[in-house]
Amino acid sequence: MAEETQISALVTRATREMLERRVRAFGVKKGHLVEQALQHYLVALEQLPADVIVHPRLVVTRKSGEAILRQTRSGRPTKALRKLLRDAD
């Protein structure tokens, strides 16, 4: 059996809740799940350079967030967008 050691890390509350949900649902040990997740991630990083990875989570500034909200509530298509989708027919 491989020698074990302990690590500690600060994570967001959301990540911790996801971890605990998973542990409860599948009955695995927390340490096992964390090690598996780290192994998957680190092996993937070794095989893919950082610049080709698409981060699934994008955190934007408040100003950008407000722009997203405006677009989501009242954004209208530009002329070019209407033409782009109209030309599909």
Next chain:
Amino acid sequence: MQIRALREADDRSRFRSGDPDLDRFLQRFAGQNQFRHYVGVTYVAVEEDSVLGFATVAPGQVEIDALAPAQRDRLPRYPLPVLRLARLAVDRPVQGQGLGGRLLRFVLELAGRMADGYGCIGVVVDAKPEAAEFYARHGFVALEAVLGASESRPQPRPMFLAMRAIKAAAKAR
């Protein structure tokens, strides 16, 4: 010409967009991403077995840093699902013939199906500096990232197009 998901047998070795990073991505990493790691899908425009262009997408989520309390109350308290357009490129011999637009249209339609199927508030593109105007013309607005920006160089700028505008444009056909 057909746009479809990349297949392992597709010959990508002859693709030259003029951007070595995009060419390297298609030739060496798009297949790994898709067939081994399942972290994204590359759609290719093909004609007679030649790859003429490609677009790589992955699901993602947007979070807003330090949102004001008044705004926070009007938003769902979870990350906002988006389709992330990570890369789009066209082979040099067919550049300037509208293929980039056809790939973008394909991606917007894909995002529309994602919205109908399981939720998507819009498309986030990682726009290279020289492509920012193309996306702005189609209604994408520039975002400032705190975390999760692409690590390519020169660093792309994330830009966002709302599903509302995509659906409205599709209805106006």
